[in-house]
Amino acid sequence: MRTIGTLIHHELRRMIRAKETFWLLIFMPLLLIFILGNALSGFFDLEDREVDPIEVGLVVLDEASDDMAGLLRTEEMAKWLSVRGFPDRQQLLDALEDGEIEYGVAVPEHFAENAASGSAAVWELYPGKNGDRNLVAESVIGGLLDRINFVQSAAAALGNPQAAEAAARGASGAEGSYVNVTAPDMSGRDYSALEYYAAQMLVMFLLYSGMAAGLSIVDEKESRTLDRIYAAAVKPIQVLVGKIAGNGLAAFGQALVIILFTSTVYGVDWGDRYAHLLAACLLTVIGSVSLAVIVAAFTNRARTVQAIFIALTMVMTFLSGGFSSEIGDFLERLGTFTFSYWASQSFIHLILNSADSIVQERLTVLGLIAAGLFLISALLGRKAVSHE
C-alpha cells in the first residue's frame, strides 16, 4: 500500500506541476461553459424565430373532449405542433422520456363533465427536456387553451354560479386556468443554456482528465522512467493502480471545482442529491480513466494516445449533444451508444430535478458502461504498463 501511496502522490504532483493542468482541466471547461452557455442561450430562450414543429404527444382519456383536443391538430396548429396520439398516459410519458416526443398533453378522464359542472378540470401538460422547445409548446398550447377556457367558462356560466365565476376568472386571464403544467416526475424544471453546457462540459473535461492517465503511462515509457520504477521492487499492478487512482483523484478534484464554481458563479443548480451527484462523478471518472488505460495498451506514443482520446471525446461529446442539443434523430440515436451520453444525461437529470427513478436509471446504465470499461482496462492493464 505504501508503494501505491507513493505512486499516487507522484502522479498528483505531476499533474499539479504541469503547466497545462490548470488551463486545460479547470480554466477551459469554465470558459467553455460560459461561452457556450451565453452564445447559444438563444436556443434556450423564446425569441421571434423559425421553429420546427414540435413533436407533441397527446392522450385523450375523456371521449367527450375529443373535439376539443382535436383543435391541436388543425392546420393552423400544424405550423407549430406535430401531434401524435397515445392510448394512455404511461406510454406518453415513456415516449417523452425516450425523447420520441418533445412535449406531452393529457386530457384527463371526465374533463368535459367536470368543466361543465364547474368542478376542477385541467389539462395536463408535460414539458420535455429542451427548455426552449418547452416554452414554445406551452406558449402555443396555452394560447389555444386560453380560448378554450374562456368559451368553456362562458358556457358553464349559463348553467350554475360557480361556473360563471370560473368563466369570469378565465376571461380576465387570472387564476383558475383549466390547464395544469407538470413534469413527468411531477417535480421537474427546465434547464438554462449554462446548466446544459455545465453538464456537457463537465463530462467532456472529465474524459480529458482520464486521458491524463493514459498519457502519463506512455510518457513514462517514452522517457524510460517506467523502467526505472520497475527496477525498484514495484509490481505492474501497483503502477497501474497508482496511475488510475492518482489521475482519478485529480479528475475528481476537477469535477468538484467545476461543480462548485458553476454553482456559485454561474448559478447552475446541480440539485441537492449529493449521493447521486457523487456517483455520477465517480462513474464518469472510472469510465474515462479506464478508457485511457485501454488506449494506452495499444500504443507507446504519447501523441497517438492524445490524438485517439481527443477524437473519441469530441465524437462522443458531439453525439451526446454536448455542442448542440439538436443534432438530428439519427445522430441522437447513435449518441445513446456513447459513454458521454449516459454521463451527461445523469447530470442533466440531476439538474432537471427529475425523479429518483429516472436519475437512477441513467446512473445504472452509466455504471454498467463504466464497469465494462474498467473490466477491459483491468484485462489490458498489464499490457498498458508493460515496459518490455
Add this chain to the structure above:
Amino acid sequence: MSLVRLRQVVKRYGTKLSVDHLSLTIERGEIFGLLGPNGAGKSTTIKMICGLLRSDQGEIEVDGESVRRHPLSVKSKIGIVPQEIALYEHLTAVEHLRFFGRLYGLRGRQLQERIDEALAFVGLTGHRNDRPGSFSGGMKRRLNIACAIVHQPKLIIMDEPTVGIDPQSRNHILESVRELNRRGATIIYTSHYMEEVEAISTRVGIIDHGRLIALGTIRELLMQVEEQEKLVIETEGLTDLAVEEIKRHASVQRVERRDGVLEVYLRHAQSYLQDMLYILAKHEVRIASLRNETPNLETLFLTLTGRNLRD
C-alpha cells in the same frame, strides 16, 4: 563468492537471438566491465539481471536468489543506472531521490540520510532543489546515478553511464564508480568505450551477437593479443626491398604499407625496434616519425570478431 550467476541464458526478440546461451559469474567486490558493440546484447543481459526482462531459457541468480522466482527481493539489492537519462522534468534533485528511495522502501530519517549521502556522493548537494531542466548533461548523468544508489544496493549496474558528457563529468563518474566499489558495492559497468573499461575494471567480459567471446582480467585478455604490438613508421623514400627485408625478420607477424607509412605487427616491439631502424637505414629510408602502439581491448575485439567495438 559469486554475487551474480548466469547459466545458459537465452533471450529472443521474435526470431532474432539477442542473448545466446550466455553463462557468466561475477564475484562480490568486482568491477566487472561488460564490453561489446551496439546491439551485442549488453543491455538485454543487464535488463534480465535486473528482472526488467524475462529470459526465455536459463537461470539467473543474484546474491543466491533466483531473479525469476524472487524478482522483488532481487530488485531491492540492485541499483541500475540506465543508459538513457531517465529523470522527471517536474521533480527537483531531492524529490527524485525521495521518490525512488520510497519505492525501495526507505522512510523517515533513514531516507533523509540516504538522500543527503547520495547527493553529496554525486556532488549535487548545492543543486538539491533544482530541476533537471537547469542541469548540464554531466549533472543529469550524476543525478541519474544518485537515483540508483540512494538505497545503497549490493550490486550497481551502470549501462553506458558516460555517453555524451564532457571529460570532467566523465572523470567524476569514473572516480565515483571506484569509490562505490571501495565502499563495498559490486559494479557491472557496460560501455563501448574500451579505455573506460580498461581503466576501472578488475575483470572484463566481451560480448558479441549475444555470446561471451572473451572473459578475464585485462592482463589475461591482452595476453591473447600480445603479438599484435604495432610499430607505425612514417617514412620518406621507402623501397620495396626495405619492406621485404622487414617482412623476413623473425619477430614480424605482418606488415602493411600505405604510401610512405609502414605498419609493422610484431612481438616485443621494444626489443626489436633497433633491428627495424637498422634495416630502414641500410636501405636509405628516412624516418619522419615513429610510434609504438601496444594492443588493447579494441585490438582484442578486432582480432576476435573482425570488427571494431564502435561499429
